[in-house]
Amino acid sequence: MHITEIEARELAPNGILRAAINTGNAVLARREPAPVGASGVSVDLAQHLAQQAGLALELVIYATARDSVQGVKNGAADFGFFAIDPKRGQDIAFTAPYVLIEGSYLVAEASPIQDIAEVDQPTHTVVVGQGSAYDLFLTRELKQATIARAATSPAVVDTFLQSGADVAAGVRQQLEADAQRLGGLRLLPGHFMLIRQAMGVSHSRGPRVAALLSRFLEDAKASGFVAEAIARHRIPGVAVAPAENTLA
Template identity: 65%
Template sequence: MPLSSALRPLLAPAGTLRAAINTGNPILARPAGDGGAEGVSVDLARRLADQLGVPLQLCVFDAAGKSVEAVTDERADFGFFAVDPVRGAGIAFSAPYVLIEGSYLVRYDSPLQDNAEVDAPGHRLVVGRGSAYDLHLSREIRHAELLRAPTSPEVVATFLAEQADVAAGVRQQLQSDAAHHPGLRLLPGRFMVIQQALGLPRSRGAEAAQALAAFVEEAKASGFVAQALARHGIEGASVAPPAG
């Protein structure tokens, strides 16, 4: 469904749609062999560029914080982010298109058995710097100490190197890392559900934000998001319900 050509100056003012892609979240994107990226968010970026009738440029970052900065500073036209009020200061979000679980990982011999036990004095909790988990836990954790890995994919390595008590992140990433490091286990359940949305600089105005939001709703309703999740073999993430 082509978008109005009147939206091109708002969504792609340079004539090319610049999409900030975060490969630190393997559910949504991962590095490609050519130095680019592939995944659900890349598929959505291509769909938006096609509907606008403009070329697509991928701006690939290895951490969520870097992607947020690129869009906030208008070095990219839009990006794919977990909705968070801190990021919302400079970014206008659509409704979510995907929901992802956040989990905790510990050693097999850890006494921790439940998510509610993590926030206690003396516990050290590792999280990816600038990630949605970092932002959420920075507000919610009252007693445990937060340690920050440079990026989300480095959380488990930092957890092991620092001999910390808990690692926090995307369930699928933690499961993958645990498979390569015997002696680790995930706590049951989840400590948060992350709402993944599209976002653009607030300076682009209400009309641009509304157009991006409408694009997301159409991508969900048409089955495109569900098909992209299936095409890339993604498990543990679900299509978000319609806005409202």
């Protein structure tokens, strides 16, 4: 995809492309020692965009999705990688998704809960990462269960165990890894939400920048770049989102 000099200046007014990277979702990004900072599918996409725009890239690394959204909203980063959510959409213009990830529930092996439909009960407490897509979704959807919030998504299972809660909610891959690490835990079958991970930019940057990100991402999906990044980082259970029409 060709990005003009004018488009590059609109994308990165400071002359350096600043990408907000959320390392709280280990499926898409993880911390690395300096000077690398972070690696993963979202980092690969940020590098690919910078190369096509002829810009130097700066990774603005955050530990949580909430802080990553805030960084793009307040101008500390030019764009970021987020799960699409209507509340975030008040501040962020999203592209179509580039990958689809399952949001799952984890319980203790001895728990009587066997099905997702059994979770929303007044006696149950569900632990989520504060400000995560799962927090936003379950805050809207759970009508009876209590929601407890861990400081970050990677801390959900440890918080769940320490607090004696009934259910942990998060990215399937993270929960599977924690269950394997700790033992005595199991995932409920199926998923409570299908997370649509997208790129996003502050509405204040205008529709032209949002359209540019959308065109870039559709090209990255169609060319096989996203699928190759998923394979390169060995991420099981993540699907490339289907193609969608880009903005005019």
